[in-house]
Amino acid sequence: MGMQLTEKQQRALQFIQSEISDRGRPPTLREIGSQIGVSSTNGVRYVLDALVRKGYLERSPMLSRGIELTDRSVRPNSKSDVREVPILGRIAAGIPITATENHEGRITVDKSFAPTDDTFALRVRGESMIEAGIREGDVIFARPQRTADSGDIVVAMIGEEATVKFYKPIGGRILLEPANSRFKPIIVESGTPGFQILGKVVGLMRKF
Amino acid sequence: MGMQLTEKQQRALQFIQSEISDRGRPPTLREIGSQIGVSSTNGVRYVLDALVRKGYLERSPMLSRGIELTDRSVRPNSKSDVREVPILGRIAAGIPITATENHEGRITVDKSFAPTDDTFALRVRGESMIEAGIREGDVIFARPQRTADSGDIVVAMIGEEATVKFYKPIGGRILLEPANSRFKPIIVESGTPGFQILGKVVGLMRKF
DNA sequence: AAATATACAAAACATTTGTTCACAAGTCAA
DNA sequence: TTGACTTGTGAACAAATGTTTTGTATATTT
CATH class of the missing domain: 2.10.109.10 (Umud Fragment, subunit A)
Incomplete structure (x- = not known):
């Protein structure tokens, strides 16, 4: 299974991470779409499915903003002196x-x-x-x-x-x-x- | 201006804080309601209005989970960067x-x-x-x-x-x-x- | 070439979620 | 008391948001 992320997947993941970190809530499909340049919510869905398959996200069906980061994609604090x-x-x-x-x-x-x-x-x-x-x-x-x-x-x-x-x-x-x-x-x-x-x-x- | 929080306001704020911290997204009005024992979304609205007035929250109208914590009510947590x-x-x-x-x-x-x-x-x-x-x-x-x-x-x-x-x-x-x-x-x-x-x-x- | 899978677009649809309205019980001050 | 104000309930409504369906273009496999 290819665990490599495509560019769109990477940008979507980054966007989700920064939204959760900055605003305290995950983005909607449409917000993600406009960020990564995908006009259809179904296209975004496809990208998110891939991220779920590859283990970066979890989703809750039929829940607004029902996206969670898995442990591996929670951004670590890179600083070692903290x-x-x-x-x-x-x-x-x-x-x-x-x-x-x-x-x-x-x-x-x-x-x-x-x-x-x-x-x-x-x-x-x-x-x-x-x-x-x-x-x-x-x-x-x-x-x-x-x-x-x-x-x-x-x-x-x-x-x-x-x-x-x-x-x-x-x-x-x-x-x-x-x-x-x-x-x-x-x-x-x-x-x-x-x-x-x-x-x-x-x-x-x-x-x- | 009374800055004291009522018990329901306090419990709502705590719930919002822990949901954002644990799940990475704010709760909905109905989730808050069932947590603090208020059956009507309008009742929850009232509680949130009070928290906004008292400076603990900000809300974005017509946005699902459009609740943000203000600086004074953000609990420092591991997700916040350094x-x-x-x-x-x-x-x-x-x-x-x-x-x-x-x-x-x-x-x-x-x-x-x-x-x-x-x-x-x-x-x-x-x-x-x-x-x-x-x-x-x-x-x-x-x-x-x-x-x-x-x-x-x-x-x-x-x-x-x-x-x-x-x-x-x-x-x-x-x-x-x-x-x-x-x-x-x-x-x-x-x-x-x-x-x-x-x-x-x-x-x-x-x-x- | 034909079949299959990927990666979307567009639109219709379903569900969730926030807002508003009508109403009521309790509190508090005039 | 009367009248405001607070704090709700309950229901209807509107907007946001997720899901599904249909279709298309491209690349890959057979």
Whole structure:
């Protein structure tokens, strides 16, 4: 079976890819036709059939814009120096932070922001770290680790709540210090059930 | 204008987001309706109208699946491409900001942080915007533009110096306001030679 | 040459999908 | 209360979109 694409097939595939990527929806047969220079919807159909046969597309019959890209034709991010980081939704105690149902989305960032491939991201809620320049709505990146050095900014789990604070061990206790004079530090006996360091904050992104 | 979303609006928006992200196409009115429990397409229409009014969606009339997410409601995801943004070193008056010799390096970021392909980046020096959560060493992303709306954070050129400030036009003058009570606003007569708005700040990254 | 397959065009048709209209129940302010 | 406004239901309608049919030109095979 010839897996080579003709020029029209190639242009149709490219057009479909860029429409999905740019507009968030696949084109209609007529849109594809006018793009690749085929005036009949039946001609387009023919081109799409070929792309389906060759494994680049899937179609849903009788469905408007019922075109999906298969894995092999989803355009890969060619850049090697980036990493896709999951943005975790709610973090709940006991659930592994990598559970995919729990993701709010993914964001692609430079590897310098995501040093290890288990880096995760989190949207900041609340104002407790505002004097450290971390604001509500910011996305922070964290590298998973169970302990931290004094002065690190960490993501910690206290019961059902995830929180971002400065980490300051004092004797047998751990001080979780906010960067907001209106908030009080949290003091935790180390070994308290339900308390856990999830990771160290290594980066931050914000959109204006 | 009430920007709060009702429960149905929220569920509709979430559904639209996940359909676009998972299937690569927006849902139809009837699909949305059956998801959020509204049996009439006109009821769905009403919900979508609200989401458009509140700035979460755009619609194309008479177009199947003619729903697009606005920037604020696009969830960054793996399908979005990345863009390489130049980090400008010194910005000097008169030299085009795109001059390649002038680059400190390049950073790859999600397109949602670099909306246009002429987005540039800049490393922040000084503490003048610290109360806006912008700190020394942060990298800011800016979209080139010559004017701005009041309240925007802009990159402006004053003589030989580039600066990041709040933009506030007052009468024929322009107030460049720092976010630091220890600093004074800069007042510039519009039309002053050597003064120029270079762009509007759209994003920020920080490494810890 | 005749038969067959490919790659369309054009038009008619079927289905999906968005829009509009008429109506109703609930809310809220005057 | 009255009257607007919101948030729908339900049905009819209109436009968009996919499918099918018929036909044509070209290349390939037999």
